[in-house]
Amino acid sequence: MLMMVRTNPLDIDPQQLVVAVRAPDGIDVRGGDVVLDFNFMTDDPKVSFKHRFFVKVNKNYVVPEELKEETSEHQHLIILQLSPEDALTMHKAQQAVKDYRLNHKGGAGSMDLEVISACRDKNFSWKNSTLNVYAKLKKGDDFSLFFENLNVTELNSDLQSNIASIPYCAEG
Numbered sequence: 072m073l074m075m076v077r078t079n080p081l082d083i084d085p086q087q088l089v090v091a092v093r094a095p096d097g098i099d100v101r102g103g104d105v106v107l108d109f110n111f112m113t114d115d116p117k118v119s120f121k122h123r124f125f126v127k128v129n130k131n132y133v134v135p136e137e138l139k140e141e142t143s144e145h146q147h148l149i150i151l152q153l154s155p156e157d158a159l160t161m162h163k164a165q166q167a168v169k170d171y172r173l174n175h176k177g178g179a180g181s182m183d184l185e186v187i188s189a190c191r192d193k194n195f196s197w198k199n200s201t202l203n204v205y206a207k208l209k210k211g212d213d214f215s216l217f218f219e220n221l222n223v224t225e226l227n228s229d230l231q232s233n234i235a236s237i238p239y240c241a242e243g
Contacts (some may be wrong), residue, residue: 080109080182081165083208085158090126090151091138091205091214097194098202099240100149102127104188105204107153109161111168111180118171118178120164126151138205138214145199157183168174189223190240200224 082093088107092100101144103125110121132150142148153161187206205214223237 078208081168082182083165083182084210085153085161085165086155087207087209088153088158088212089129089207090217091134091207092144092149092151092186093138093146093205094149094189095196095199095201096147097143097196098189098191098200100128100151100202101240102151102188104186104190105151105186106187107161108181108183108185109164110182111164111171111178112225113171113175113178114169115175118167120167122164124153124157124161127154135214151166154176156238183218184217186218186221186226188226189237190235191223197224197236 090104090105094100105126107123107126108122108126112119129152132152134148138148149150152158161220168178168180184204184206187204189202200223202218202223203216204218204221206217207214
């Protein structure tokens with residue numbers, strides 16, 4: 072998480088942002104389970120925005136050796152990225168903030184990455200229900216740990232921690 076605190080959201084190329092989730096067998100993360108919130112507020116409602124991007128699974132991404140080596144026999148990696156449309160929307164929002172700041176003072180913004188859900192299959196185990204989430208902000212960077220030991224049973228605070236709160240993954 073320190074990486075995101077030290078990063079200026081206006082300097083990220085949304086097309087190069089990559090999220091990797093290491094999950095134990097029995098748990099999967101699907102498109103839409105990870106969200107990127109990008110917000111900017113000013114006194115001018117024409118400039119203010121609140122974007123919520125549902126990050127998509129990219130099965131064609133070549134997983135780097137650094138992540139493969141750290142993945143055990145009973146784990147798998149899921150790679151996610153913004154859709155081209157969402158990357159373009161975020162890029163335009165970044166430009167709007169930059170343009171605003173050239174001519175105005177003030178305005179406050181934020182960017183946050185969050186895992187909002189996951190699903191389970193027949194191999195799910197309460198003993199092994201945590202995810203590690205990594206982020207890579209630009210091409211050439213290494214993946215940095217973003218969340219460690221994120222328990223899928225605690226993702227939705229509105230639900231009690233019971234197995235019914237974790238949906239089954241759709242077959243197919």
